Amino acid sequence: MKAFLALAVSWALAYSVQAQELAKGKVYLDVNKNGKLDKNERGIGAVAVSNGRDVVTTDKDGNYQLPVGSDNIIFVIKPSGYSMPLDENNHPKFYYIHKPNGSPASKYQAVAATGKVPAAINFALYQQxxxxxxxxxxxxxxxxxxxxxxxxxxxxxxxxxxxxxxxxxxxxxxxxxxxxxxxxxxxxxxxxxxxxxxxxxxxxxxxxxxxxxxxxxxxxxxxxxxxxxxxxxxxxxxxxxxxxxxxxxxxxxxxxxxxxxxxxxxxxxxxxxxxxxxxxxxxxxxxxxxxxxxxxxxxxxxxxxxxxxxxxxxxxxxxxxxxxxxxxxxxxxxxxxxxxxxxxxxxxxxxxxxxxxxxxxxxxxxxxxxxxxxxxxxxxxxxxxxxxxxxxxVGKPAAYQIDLYSASVIPEKYTKRYPIYANFFIGKEGDKVRYRVNQGEWKDMDYVRENDPAFLNSLAKYDTANDLKTTRRPSNPEKSSHLWMVNLPKLKAGNYQIEVQAIDLFNRTHTATKTIDVR
CATH class of the missing domain: 3.60.21.10 (Metallo-dependent phosphatases)
Structure with missing residues (x-):
């Protein structure tokens, strides 16, 4: 009885292996770039190909095989030193969709039935x-x-x-x-x-x-x-x-x-x-x-x-x-x-x-x-x-990495009440951000987790509008993770250049300047 059961199990396993569909094909160097595997075009070995879960590599002749079910996309993983064909929209052509019955019914456009797996699913590559x-x-x-x-x-x-x-x-x-x-x-x-x-x-x-x-x-x-x-x-x-x-x-x-x-x-x-x-x-x-x-x-x-x-x-x-x-x-x-x-x-x-x-x-x-x-x-x-x-x-010079927010005209009597904010777009907590006035001594700015005041100002234009604004109101603010501030020092009447310097996580220095008029 045990021998019979063992034989039955081995038959079942053998049948399941035989019944499993396989996607087969070749990854090849498409010398003439016609999208077809020609007789004189060689396969490329050691290239990875996947069904979305399993990953195999091609043999020395560029051949691969992968199991497929009723919903698989077979694709090549582009190796270094090669490019892939592109469609009319510059979209890489690196995959074959295998959905024998197509996508389920939907109100959206989806994949039509692809039928049986082709005898060969080949992928073209170009050297570059x-x-x-x-x-x-x-x-x-x-x-x-x-x-x-x-x-x-x-x-x-x-x-x-x-x-x-x-x-x-x-x-x-x-x-x-x-x-x-x-x-x-x-x-x-x-x-x-x-x-x-x-x-x-x-x-x-x-x-x-x-x-x-x-x-x-x-x-x-x-x-x-x-x-x-x-x-x-x-x-x-x-x-x-x-x-x-x-x-x-x-x-x-x-x-x-x-x-x-x-x-x-x-x-x-x-x-x-x-x-x-x-x-x-x-x-x-x-x-x-x-x-x-x-x-x-x-x-x-x-x-x-x-x-x-x-x-x-x-x-x-x-x-x-x-x-x-x-x-x-x-x-x-x-x-x-x-x-x-x-x-x-x-x-x-x-x-x-x-x-x-x-x-x-x-x-x-x-x-x-x-x-x-x-x-x-x-x-x-x-x-x-x-x-x-x-x-x-968008629309700004590459050097624009810090936005400075402060009043441009300030009364001499109250300069210490006026803040200057620096929003360092790629910054993070722990970055060194400093300021100086008229090329004086550099001083540290304080990292703060606050709403960006420039954004709040743009939002207030909508929330306090007396005339109809037909464009979309900005979203409610999110506290910035890359904002620094400091109150201005006591300054006498005159024009001042405020310079801010920030060092990013790649040790590069960025600067921004703003002129204020103290009266």
Whole structure:
């Protein structure tokens, strides 16, 4: 009897292996760039390919095979020294969607039935030189709710970038649109005018809200952009893009929760097995990992991610979502297992404060964020496995990194009652920020956690208006994490130049000046 049972189990196992569908194909060097595997084109070995969970590497001839089910996207993980074909919107063509029955019925556009897995799913690559020192654009939340707001994004951000060639590619950190998923292809067309390969993160406003499970909340995103969990290499840097929104919220059944499914973290773990420990690992997702409130991000998911990253000494996370700008540092008390903290840059947004506020000279909302950070974008700069970044305010010179707020005309009798505030956009608590008057002695300014007074002033124009304001009222303020202040010293009548100097976390010095008239 035991022998019969053992034989039955072995038959069942053999049958399950045979019945399992496999995606097979080749990663090859497309010499003539025609998108077809020609007889004279060779395969490329040791390239990673994934089904969204498992990760395999091609053999010496470029061949791979992966198991697939009823809802998989097969994609190649671009190796360093190669580029991928681009579609008409400069979107990398690195994936094949396998949904034999298509997406579930939805009011949103999604994936049509793809049928059986093809006999071969091949991926073309082109050779390209890649300097390990390079830059990339990082956009937080374009988040256009309407075509008018898409035009604000194009005319107010993209068209303002005069030299797009300074970067090799770009990343948008989610909330590409604002709930109207029919705008996703239009966003894709707009972002293509950057003229660069562009990678997109899924945000909570990019989801199918009629989905019954988290694994199906990305169907429209997948239709337009492909996988929402994937990776690629450039130079000596490995990028991992993740969807960190769980919908519906498993705790309440309503809304969403920050976190990761097990299969997503399995993908990260499997992916990083093929990555050298000395590489820089850059993660891009939408909702910050910050865990002051566990109702916002699931602690156990962040902990497993930190456990997976533990062997890697050079890491960085990029997030958006909040519509303010902040630097987070995770230490051992947060579950990070290295002596050097893990840095997460919560990037300011290209939509600013949701396209709110007064219009500028081009008819585009100023849209300063609620912590006083002006609308803008980041430029990630990588040197080997080290990084730095700049925050570029839209429509301002690159040197504009500090906003000074104070009265311009002050009575001599009361100068000590007047404060000057410095909003250092990429600053953080502990940075050294100083001021001096008429090139005198440098003195420290005080770090404060307050509402930015310039933002409060712009908000007051709406809240005390005597005439109808037809533009969108800015949001209520958020206490800034990068604000310093000091009261002016006693000054006699005359003109004074106030100079502020700030040193950032990369030991670079930034300055700003303001002239005041004491009478």
């Amino acid at each position: 030189a890649e300097d390990p020192n390079f830059s990339a654009f990082v956009f937080g939340d374009p988040q256009a709710y309407t075509e008018e707001e898409l035009a604000f994004f194009k005319n107010g951000v993209i068209n303002e970038i005069s030299d797009k060639s300074i970067a090799k590619f770009g990343i948008s950190l989610g909330d590409l649109v604002g709930d109207d998923l029919s705008l996703q292809p239009k966003y894709k067309s707009v972002i293509s005018t950057m003229g660069l390969p562009w990678y997109n993160v899924m945000g909570n406003h990019d989801m199918n809200y009629d989905a019954k499970s988290d694994s199906l909340s990305d169907e429209s995103f997948e239709h337009t952009f492909g996988p929402n969990n994937y990776a690629f290499n450039y130079g000596n840097t490995h990028f991992i893009v993740l969807d960190d929104i769980i919908y519906p919220n498993p705790r309440t059944g309503k809304g969403y929760l920050g976190g990761f499914r097990k299969d997503q973290l399995d993908f990260v773990e499997n992916d990083l097995r093929n990555v050298a420990k000395d590489k820089l690992i850059v993660l891009a997702f939408h909702i910050p990992l910050y865990h002051e409130n566990s109702d916002i991000f699931r602690n156990e998911d962040r902990q497993r991610l930190f456990d997976i990253l533990a062997p890697f000494k050079h890491t960085l996370s990029l997030s958006a979502h909040t519509h303010f700008q902040r630097q987070y540092f995770y230490g051992q008390k947060d579950g990070w297992k290295q002596e050097k903290p893990h840095h997460e840059y919560n990037v300011g947004t290209t939509s600013g404060d949701w396209y709110s506020g007064e219009l500028n000279e081009k008819g585009i909302p100023v849209s300063t964020m609620r912590d006083g950070t002006p609308k803008g974008y980041a430029i990630l700069k990588i040197q080997g496995n080290q990084y730095s970044f700049d925050y570029k305010v």
